[in-house]
Amino acid sequence: MTGPDRRTILKALVATLAGLSVGGLDASAASAASESWTTQTLGAFADTLIPGERRFPGDMVIAGAVTGPGAVQAGVVTLLHSPELPVAPLLPAIAALLDARAVAYAALRLIWLSPSRPPFVGLSFADRTALVGGLFDPDDLDRPIWQVMSLLVGLAFDTAGQQDTVEALAQGHPGLTWLRFPEPDADGLWRFPDFSYGRPLAALHPNTTASGSPA
Template identity: 50%
Template sequence: MTIEAFADTIIPGEKRSPDDRAIAGAATGGGAVTSGAIDLLEQPGGGLAPALDALAVSLNDHASEYAQKRDLVLDDDVPPFVALSFADRTELVQLLTAPEHPERQMWVSLALFSNMAFDSAAHLGTLDALAAGHPGLLSIGYFRPDTDGVWRFPQFSYGRQLADIHPNTTTTGSPA
């Protein structure tokens, strides 16, 4: 729940249900959590999976300290970071990722994975992510392939053709 709340602070989304405490509901549509941030973080290839429990403990320790310094009373029914308001979560994350913070590297890494889940669906195949309605890819305007599964773009992304197609390119778009 704590790591979900962190990911939601990086790219906010709407609550999954009215009693959702991890997602603050600071934005409409899906954010990092519904884009699969936890799934991505738990994959062994990223290197953070073994550290997630320790990161959650550390983040909650920072949240308790943050709340104490500001005389905030936190709800004991959820972890301290989750109990913070979205504005306080955001301020704490800004402090933890500041250039002068000694733990900056690990918090920036956690934030980068939250971003990757949203803007590239790095833990999913692109076709599968789009078929499932991945909120990040759809919100950044990622085009779906044509019905035959091939991506074609009727208009050039820069508004003009940048180069001629190589004469040895096959009809499938592969170089010969």
Template identity: 65%
Template sequence: MSSIDRRAVLRALVATSGALSALQFPAVARAEAADAAPAASAASAASAGWTVQTMEAFADTLIPGERRFAGDLAIAGAVTGPGAVQAGVISTLTSPDLPLAPVLPEIAALLNARAIAYAATHLILLPLTSPAFVGLSFGHRTALVRGLFGPEDPDRAIWQVLSLLTGLAFDTAAHLDTRQALTTGHPGLAWLDFPQPDPDGLWRFPTYSYGRALAAPHPATTASGSPA
């Protein structure tokens, strides 16, 4: 990519922020965008692969997990157990309900440009066979990402939206139907000990979180629980 169109990226982020409500919880299960259509060419496939690796590495820095296979470069393997990547972060980022997928290559290019600058200032030799950010160790990835959220960073909004979506992928299984996510053992919901539904498939919470009702319902409250 010869240039990074920050305006296009920011427009997509604004649209994404407005479209987050489209990620229904539960939502309809979807396959990852990489399975939706074959790559147009070997070059485009390689480019898409680098974008996915970069986004996975970013998400793994925020919510780390263990490597999926020997030689897994995107996941640094800083912890044991599943993290954001195993929780389906790529499916969330490429959800058809969000307008983010077309600009992910731009965002990946921006993050890799930051990684190259970081490596230069820290005298780190990066490999040529993987994206620059992926080539950093977990410690250096963490240090770089920490700086991206600083108030002086011009692209802070980009990283904030990505971190929000990373959290949604792990904490809510945003790209999956909630019942399906529980049935298949979604790692984030399992880690949170998310409750199973009642036999009819609905969730009810008869026990108040504070151990008592905080207020009596308004007499005009509808049968569905909607306020008067």
């Protein structure tokens, strides 16, 4: 691949995950990016992992394989393009890598790709799925890149990683709503009085702090 090498991309992706673990992004800095070729390619990649319904008639980025919201509706594009995250400048290189794989995939199968849209977007949902599945083969050199990218896609849908969780729920975040993520208590904190297995698995250590941390 041309542009930034794999090590640079992976370092940026890992740093992005670390940044998201600290808290949601500033909403003013995380405005949605325009539908550039990079955005279209990465949106189609995310829709392949967590598909959703088309946003409008003729939507080519979202294949419309299912009903209900997917990763794109859940804000994955906003998350990836945020200037607060170190991966943002490398997205064109990542998208170009995926598009190059799409061109090779199509050439081997004699699939015609329209020059008016990114190559990966030009594939059917079935072909996108087959291609993306191959990206995770153990012997694929770029596998770590796609593994971390898939984590980012999951974070956007499952946790609204680009937003404060309380605000995301209040705004009806598509992923959290679809997953029936529980509402916080009145003070904005989550408490779980019931043990998931119906009983405590161990006695509470006497030196445990009030916040639940070990002494």
